[in-house]
Structures are given as C-alpha cells and as structure tokens.
Amino acid sequence: MSSSEENEYQSFEEDLKYLIKILMESFESIDAKHFIDDHNEILYIKLEGLQDYEDFEIEEIAGPILEELDMDFEEIILLPL
Numbered sequence: 001m002s003s004s005e006e007n008e009y010q011s012f013e014e015d016l017k018y019l020i021k022i023l024m025e026s027f028e029s030i031d032a033k034h035f036i037d038d039h040n041e042i043l044y045i046k047l048e049g050l051q052d053y054e055d056f057e058i059e060e061i062a063g064p065i066l067e068e069l070d071m072d073f074e075e076i077i078l079l080p081l
Contacts, residue, residue, distance in 0.1 A: 019069050023047060023078070026061050031081055041074040051080035
C-alpha cells in the first residue's frame with residue numbers, strides 16, 4: 001500500500017470512528033458495532049438503545065449528522081444493537 005493510500009485509509013478510519021462516536025452520543029448509546037458491505041457500498045451501524053426511538057426521531061437526529069459528514073457510502077443504515 002502506498003503512502004497516499006495509507007493516509008486515505010487512516011483518514012477514512014478516523015472519519016468512521018468520529019461518525020460512530022457522534023451517533024453514540026446523540027442516541028445516548030453505550031455500545032455500537034459496525035459492518036461495511038464493500039460490494040454494495042453500505043455501512044451498517046448498530047447502536048445500543050436505538051430501539052427506544054421512533055423512526056422519525058432517528059431521522060431527525062441522525063439526518064443532519066450524516067449529511068454533514070458525507071461519508072462515501074451509497075447508504076448508511078442504523079440498526080438497534
């Protein structure tokens with residue numbers, strides 16, 4: 001892996017960790033897991049406590065966060081853990 005590829009990957013990992021941290025704080029979660037489906041370019045994030053929120057609340061809370069961070073995925077799916 002070249003130096004620029006390593007830097008891109010490291011930057012991606014930092015952005016992903018930051019996204020998960022912000023979502024955990026926003027939903028008052030104490031645990032989270034994620035899975036990346038590279039083939040379909042989908043990021044799945046499982047958050048503890050997400051089941052306590054209605055769909056419209058999840059969209060209201062997560063929508064602005066996901067738009068601002070603009071990760072390079074076709075879709076980001078939030079699931080309860």
